[in-house]
Amino acid sequence: MSLACASCPVRDSAACSVLTEEEREALSAAGRTRVLKRGEMLFAAGDEDAACATLVSGALKVSTVDADGNENILALVHPAGFIGELFAPFAHHDVTALTESTLCTFAKVDIQRAVDEYPALAKALLRRSQEDLHATRSLLELTAHASAETRLASVLHDFGQAASQSPCHPAKHFDLPLTRGELANMLGLTIETVSRKLGELEEAGAILRTGKRGIELVDPAHLQALSARKVV
Amino acid sequence: MSLACASCPVRDSAACSVLTEEEREALSAAGRTRVLKRGEMLFAAGDEDAACATLVSGALKVSTVDADGNENILALVHPAGFIGELFAPFAHHDVTALTESTLCTFAKVDIQRAVDEYPALAKALLRRSQEDLHATRSLLELTAHASAETRLASVLHDFGQAASQSPCHPAKHFDLPLTRGELANMLGLTIETVSRKLGELEEAGAILRTGKRGIELVDPAHLQALSARKVV
DNA sequence: CGCATACTTGACGTCATTCAAACCGTGTGG
DNA sequence: CCACACGGTTTGAATGACGTCAAGTATGCG
Numbered sequence: 383m384s385l386a387c388a389s390c391p392v393r394d395s396a397a398c399s400v401l402t403e404e405e406r407e408a409l410s411a412a413g414r415t416r417v418l419k420r421g422e423m424l425f426a427a428g429d430e431d432a433a434c435a436t437l438v439s440g441a442l443k444v445s446t447v448d449a450d451g452n453e454n455i456l457a458l459v460h461p462a463g464f465i466g467e468l469f470a471p472f473a474h475h476d477v478t479a480l481t482e483s484t485l486c487t488f489a490k491v492d493i494q495r496a497v498d499e500y501p502a503l504a505k506a507l508l509r510r511s512q513e514d515l516h517a518t519r520s521l522l523e524l525t526a527h528a529s530a531e532t533r534l535a536s537v538l539h540d541f542g543q544a545a546s547q548s549p550c551h552p553a554k555h556f557d558l559p560l561t562r563g564e565l566a567n568m569l570g571l572t573i574e575t576v577s578r579k580l581g582e583l584e585e586a587g588a589i590l591r592t593g594k595r596g597i598e599l600v601d602p603a604h605l606q607a608l609s610a611r612k613v614v
Numbered sequence: 615m616s617l618a619c620a621s622c623p624v625r626d627s628a629a630c631s632v633l634t635e636e637e638r639e640a641l642s643a644a645g646r647t648r649v650l651k652r653g654e655m656l657f658a659a660g661d662e663d664a665a666c667a668t669l670v671s672g673a674l675k676v677s678t679v680d681a682d683g684n685e686n687i688l689a690l691v692h693p694a695g696f697i698g699e700l701f702a703p704f705a706h707h708d709v710t711a712l713t714e715s716t717l718c719t720f721a722k723v724d725i726q727r728a729v730d731e732y733p734a735l736a737k738a739l740l741r742r743s744q745e746d747l748h749a750t751r752s753l754l755e756l757t758a759h760a761s762a763e764t765r766l767a768s769v770l771h772d773f774g775q776a777a778s779q780s781p782c783h784p785a786k787h788f789d790l791p792l793t794r795g796e797l798a799n800m801l802g803l804t805i806e807t808v809s810r811k812l813g814e815l816e817e818a819g820a821i822l823r824t825g826k827r828g829i830e831l832v833d834p835a836h837l838q839a840l841s842a843r844k845v846v
Numbered sequence: 847c848g849c850a851t852a853c854t855t856g857a858c859g860t861c862a863t864t865c866a867a868a869c870c871g872t873g874t875g876g
Numbered sequence: 877c878c879a880c881a882c883g884g885t886t887t888g889a890a891t892g893a894c895g896t897c898a899a900g901t902a903t904g905c906g
Binding site: 444446448449452454456457467468469470474475497498501504505507508509511512513514515516518519521522523525526527568569570610 | 676678680681684686688689699700701702706707729730733736737739740741743744745746747748750751753754755757758759800801802842
């Protein structure tokens, strides 16, 4: 299946948006769109021919499994995000779909060639990489020094922002893309702690849980206040 | 003071190593070397005109201070490392010298121009950025899921590697570039816990503390075994 | 010599984990 | 249609690892 850049929802925000029409067309000839169902992997740690990809819709997680077989979620990927370690001989992490996701995939060599051929693409990928770095450091700051309650409040606030169209106000209602277990894992907590703290946040009137995954932000300001609070 | 690329100790490993002699010379004309003493900052979070730099020798820390004034160390920078957020209008983090450090600094605009002019530089910076991302994710994995003992063992092991010339064997003896407080902060622990766990590692015969900062790796295999161990 | 700064050590408290059991929505088969 | 099993989730009680508070010990500098 060939790529349909013309109707691509992230055509103006993905890395390839910096290319000219012609360049984009040439690149798209090398790629193919792919749909992953929840739980399907784009590639696994250790894969030598790990693909590169731009996420068009859905959500992915980046994770490792440690020596004892425990998963370890390191990052989430949102639409327009780019996945791919261009300079590593093999993938360091697993990349898995959290929800049904459509991607625009490329063989690593094709992206490497494109980076050499289109300097603007290299610059765009550099920008994305620095944004990823910043996001990872924010999560690091959270897990290293914040209380369980703060970690949850912060992540809920972020999800609200991500689910919203407008950058200023978070969406009032959204579905968590993660199970409790995944949420706990990503924040360095346990399922039980996540469940309890969500209960407390609901108790306090900050949020409302609807069904398993639904979250309503009743008092975003309260969440934001908690996010800002350090661990005592 | 102008740059002395010819005798630069990281001339073959820093980002600028991908440039031709001529290009490098042109770039060096825009930069200047700078020496920071321990505690001096290259720039602070919020600075609009934050410099970019390649670290020539010494060590830096990347940190934030949260709403309550607590420092939060997010990363270390080793020689040949590159510092600079090319696409952010202002710096997100503080960058401070841990030891006396010499850097090769550039105005942000000059690096931006160089990135546009020399595609190889953009590619080199992309590579460094992805390496930084990987390092940050490793630290995230550590702080999110590992016990205090494992965090310390892992970081000691890493410091041993960094202090060594050969990539296969760690240095047997080195000085910590961080105070106990900085070490604790970076690992999401307290000074007391770090001190205690170091004591236990010494007790167990894995390391030997000499003076305040000196560390001798008596049993690197023991450290490595601990590093691999998950939090139960 | 004396103060400052960093580090170590101990006693105690707390927050998150662990272990265990119950709950709930969903799909399956009788 | 109901019984039942199963994955994800919630809730409770007890444990434990790390944090907090508070002394006490180097090490270095004026």
